[in-house]
Amino acid sequence: MTEEASEIAAWRADLRRWLEANVPAWWQEEFAATPFEVPERRFEDIRAWQRTLFEAGYMALTLPSEYGGQGLTAEHERVRAEELVRAGAPPIVNEVGVKLCVPALLAFGTEEQKQRYVRNILSAREIWCQGYSEPGAGSDLASLQTRAVRDGDAYVVNGTKIWTTYGMQGDWIFCLVRTDPNVRKQAGIGFLLIDMKTPGIDVRPIVNVTTDVDFCQVFFEDVRVPVENMVGHPTQGWEIANHVLAHERGPNLAMLRYGDFLEQIAQRARATTRAGRPLAEDPMFRQRWAQCRIEFEVLKQQVLQAVDEARAGRKAGPASSLLKLQTSEFDQRLSRLANEAQGLASQLWLEDGIDRGIWQWRELWSRAYTIFAGSSEIQRNIIAERILGLPRHAKGGK
Numbered sequence: 001m002t003e004e005a006s007e008i009a010a011w012r013a014d015l016r017r018w019l020e021a022n023v024p025a026w027w028q029e030e031f032a033a034t035p036f037e038v039p040e041r042r043f044e045d046i047r048a049w050q051r052t053l054f055e056a057g058y059m060a061l062t063l064p065s066e067y068g069g070q071g072l073t074a075e076h077e078r079v080r081a082e083e084l085v086r087a088g089a090p091p092i093v094n095e096v097g098v099k100l101c102v103p104a105l106l107a108f109g110t111e112e113q114k115q116r117y118v119r120n121i122l123s124a125r126e127i128w129c130q131g132y133s134e135p136g137a138g139s140d141l142a143s144l145q146t147r148a149v150r151d152g153d154a155y156v157v158n159g160t161k162i163w164t165t166y167g168m169q170g171d172w173i174f175c176l177v178r179t180d181p182n183v184r185k186q187a188g189i190g191f192l193l194i195d196m197k198t199p200g201i202d203v204r205p206i207v208n209v210t211t212d213v214d215f216c217q218v219f220f221e222d223v224r225v226p227v228e229n230m231v232g233h234p235t236q237g238w239e240i241a242n243h244v245l246a247h248e249r250g251p252n253l254a255m256l257r258y259g260d261f262l263e264q265i266a267q268r269a270r271a272t273t274r275a276g277r278p279l280a281e282d283p284m285f286r287q288r289w290a291q292c293r294i295e296f297e298v299l300k301q302q303v304l305q306a307v308d309e310a311r312a313g314r315k316a317g318p319a320s321s322l323l324k325l326q327t328s329e330f331d332q333r334l335s336r337l338a339n340e341a342q343g344l345a346s347q348l349w350l351e352d353g354i355d356r357g358i359w360q361w362r363e364l365w366s367r368a369y370t371i372f373a374g375s376s377e378i379q380r381n382i383i384a385e386r387i388l389g390l391p392r393h394a395k396g397g398k
């Protein structure tokens with residue numbers, strides 16, 4: 001074993017011990033089947049979990065220490081992801097900040113902006129939300145209408161953003177705003193950081209299909225934002241948004257946990273009867289389970305390959321749409337299968353259901369997965385045009 005490999009092996013062993021001692025028991029009991037989602041009722045607990053990770057030196061491994069990172073390698077990052085999956089650890093609560101805002105700040109922000117925001121994002125001291133979508137601009141994001149007009153040392157913001165995840169808990173929001181209405185729509189957009197406590201902001205929660213309230217509509221009326229909160233040039237927002245989007249759709253190693261879920265589903269199907277026989281003996285069910293298993297193995301290889309590509313510094317580009325499309329649609333099929341494996345008990349909700357009803361909750365939640373970060377139709381357009389080279393569709397941004 002090389003010196004580097006033995007250093008990584010020792011680091012892995014330390015992390016594994018740390019996770020065994022620190023992954024909260026309540027998470028494993030109640031939510032182990034939600035590798036990506038943060039149930040609203042545990043928001044503050046998961047915020048504390050992210051802070052614990054940060055303080056133990058297990059957040060932002062590859063970032064330099066002056067921004068709160070650890071200055072470690074992409075190999076450490078990969079080991080960390082594998083060990084978090086192995087330990088069944090909770091997700092982090094400030095994913096929007098860590099995965100989307102930090103890359104934007106590091107690539108386009110000033111030194112002052114990096115110092116001011118990055119560490120607070122990593123530690124979950126400040127929760128961030130993403131203000132892109134509007135009632136009239138979702139897939140066609142470049143049509144956004146929220147205006148930011150320069151007035152002395154501030155921008156005055158008017159308009160509204162919708163489907164803003166964590167908008168109720170958010171301390172800050174990064175917004176795409178129209179700074180110049182007189183140029184091509186993509187060319188007149190800025191990327192603005194707004195303190196959610198600024199006068200003129202009104203947050204109205206939206207209840208989603210799982211009955212959780214984890215997104216909202218945000219209204220801006222004459223909201224004054226200091227000019228130093230603009231990231232990059234005032235008309236560079238579209239370039240920054242596209243940079244962020246590649247991170248949003250990137251590979252997620254938490255999906256490796258689907259392998260365990262498939263085993264749990266098989267186990268449940270042995271205990272459930274249909275027409276007097278174990279469901280696990282039903283040929284149709286067996287075929288669908290096997291199909292999921294095959295899809296999982298293929299997807300796993302694609303995700304690992306994408307992680308290697310990212311590690312080697314290669315940009316994913318339109319290939320990230322393939323992963324987003326496949327993972328989100330697979331997630332829905334898997335949740336459906338998990339509920340079918342429960343038989344009639346699948347109709348019971350939360351505390352009344354098997355495994356505290358987490359699969360019922362998850363099946364409903366998984367509907368969102370094919371919408372956010374760009375719907376499946378938009379991913380198919382991107383794959384058709386940019387990977388397969390088919391004729392370009394007239395519209396479509398996000």
Ligand SMILES: Cc1cc2nc3c(=O)[nH]c(=O)nc-3n(C[C@H](O)[C@H](O)[C@H](O)COP(=O)(O)OP(=O)(O)OC[C@H]3O[C@@H](n4cnc5c(N)ncnc54)[C@H](O)[C@@H]3O)c2cc1C
Pocket residue numbers: 129130131132133134135137138139140162163164165166215368369371372373374375376377378381393395396398
């Ligand atoms: C759970 C959840 C969380 C979200 N969180 C955030 C957030 O934090 N911040 C944020 O800014 N946004 C967020 N969104 C919004 C999300 O990005 C948008 O819902 C998404 O981009 C789709 O936009 P839309 O809802 O306006 O649908 P539309 O764009 O109106 O699309 C409606 C339907 O038409 C289809 N369609 C549209 N254009 C085309 C086309 N060119 N070709 C083929 N079909 C097309 C779509 O696929 C869809 O089926 C979230 C959404 C969800 C569900």
